[in-house]
Amino acid sequence: MPKIIATAEAENSGAHYSTDIKVHQHMLLADELPDIGGEDTGPAPSDYLCTALATCKVITVRMYAARKKWKVDLIRVKVDLVKGEEMPSGHNTFLCELAVTGELDEAQQARLLEIAKACPVHRLLSKPSDIVTILQTS
Template identity: 40%
Template structure:
């Protein structure tokens, strides 16, 4: 379904290949990195946000709803007890009814990446 590869030459900077696309990741200066790209949590949120926006657009197109521009903001944080949370805020430039907004919230809760993050996924590691 998806494959990426990463290469790290020096320090924390990562060169990421995803199909024909090249990305980078790094830690911010406060974490000892050079801030040459988003940090891993920002990349995780980016995937969740992209999936959310794409899924909402697909759903709205099937319904014949105009959304205009879609904005998704995601905030990751840990509470005092160490629990991890993601807050997702949605906005569209087109006017929507309360019923449409509620239905889109329901759809956002069911996007493929949302489901993966919520349920977790098995990760197997091995040396080449």
């Protein structure tokens, strides 16, 4: 059996698009915006995808800075997802903005930018993926 690195379960019981999400012991909620039929009771699935990338970058930069004992006060990452048809490349594109405040010189800031680009979710999203969906019957 292959090693599973992440897991989530989603369940919708008919309340429009509002969907309960279970990740280990954590309960989350997803929905869609009203302009596409949702009720905006939670982030949209694509927002969670941006959230995964943003939080991974923040955590990776924090871990690196702590290991180096660099004085970093705040790490903020904003991620926007743009559909491929909106981009000249034709590729879906994650636009990421990294802001780090603390006592850092230019070389340290540049290194943290490189480290942010090496976070596991960034690497995962940068490679082709296969999605296998099966129907489970009762």
